[in-house]
Amino acid sequence: MAKGGVGKTTTAVNLAHDLALQGHRVLLVDCDTQGQVARFLGVTPPYGLYEFITGRDAQGNTVSKREAVHPARDNLWILDGGIKLVELKYWLGEQPRENRHALLRKALVPKGDALDYLIFDCAPGWDLLSVNILMAVDEVLCPVALQGPAIEGLKTFFQYLISAQKLNNPLGLKYILPTLFDRRTRQSYDLYKKLKRLFTKQICHPIRLNVRLSEAPSAGQTIFEFDPRATGAQDYRKLTRRLIDDGIRAQQVPRFF
Numbered sequence: 037m038a039k040g041g042v043g044k045t046t047t048a049v050n051l052a053h054d055l056a057l058q059g060h061r062v063l064l065v066d067c068d069t070q071g072q073v074a075r076f077l078g079v080t081p082p083y084g085l086y087e088f089i090t091g092r093d094a095q096g097n098t099v100s101k102r103e104a105v106h107p108a109r110d111n112l113w114i115l116d117g118g119i120k121l122v123e124l125k126y127w128l129g130e131q132p133r134e135n136r137h138a139l140l141r142k143a144l145v146p147k148g149d150a151l152d153y154l155i156f157d158c159a160p161g162w163d164l165l166s167v168n169i170l171m172a173v174d175e176v177l178c179p180v181a182l183q184g185p186a187i188e189g190l191k192t193f194f195q196y197l198i199s200a201q202k203l204n205n206p207l208g209l210k211y212i213l214p215t216l217f218d219r220r221t222r223q224s225y226d227l228y229k230k231l232k233r234l235f236t237k238q239i240c241h242p243i244r245l246n247v248r249l250s251e252a253p254s255a256g257q258t259i260f261e262f263d264p265r266a267t268g269a270q271d272y273r274k275l276t277r278r279l280i281d282d283g284i285r286a287q288q289v290p291r292f293f
């Protein structure tokens with residue numbers, strides 16, 4: 037839900053894959069109409085989040101949750117996003133007012149410990165789908181680009197977060213991840229320092245600007261496949277470590293595998 041182009045999808049995909057590589061079972065949900073997650077991973081799932089929530093495909097045929105979830109790597113499954121999410125937003129809007137905010141949460145109802153991590157890659161902006169996501173999660177990781185008006189974007193995001201907290205109390209801002217850290221610029225250092233001061237608890241080790249990170253998606257690979265020795269891989273591994281060390285485990289773990 038943070039501003040566009042700050043490394044949300046790059047973070048979601050590489051973090052999800054690294055957690056999977058470390059033996060955790062991960063479901064990555066693409067909540068963006070751009071449908072970048074599948075492209076970044078080089079897969080073309082027949083179904084996705086639309087079918088998962090509505091239980092039907094575009095022709096009206098029944099699709100089970102199990103069919104909607106697509107295996108992308110060992111230990112890593114995805115719920116594809118893409119243009120069908122436009123329809124999903126209309127569909128959500130037509131549902132009864134009293135529960136239309138919590139349909140995603142309901143669809144992901146806890147059913148055991150089939151998954152360790154549930155990661156949502158969000159689109160910039162605020163709509164019925166983003167509200168549903170914030171209702172379905174307990175923790176938020178917010179990537180912040182160490183370039184341009186980073187802090188401005190954060191302010192808008194906090195307003196969203198506060199509104200969502202009124203609906204979902206346990207929701208917390210757990211991590212601030214500085215991205216696009218350019219060691220050659222003063223601006224990157226200044227912004228990083230500022231974020232460290234503002235978010236002493238949440239601040240994560242920054243992800244450096246790394247061309248290999250931007251090249252990997254065209255190969256349909258994560259950085260751990262494309263170039264595991266790149267600085268991008270080292271930085272994302274630090275983030276994975278932090279999450280694992282913090283012992284976050286997805287609380288709501290559906291069993292549709």
Ligand SMILES: Nc1ncnc2c1ncn2[C@@H]1O[C@H](COP(=O)(O)OP(=O)(O)OP(=O)(O)O)[C@@H](O)[C@H]1O
Nearest residue numbers: 039040041042043044045046216244245246249250
């Ligand atoms: N650390 C990095 N170094 C170099 N390039 C990066 C880095 N992180 C992301 N990029 C590149 O920046 C662009 C935007 O990244 P990404 O798609 O992850 O952002 P996003 O926040 O998901 O954007 P959107 O809001 O459009 O969904 C991509 O081309 C990506 O490859």
Ligand SMILES: [Mg+2]
Nearest residue numbers: 044045068072
């Ligand atoms: Mg994205």
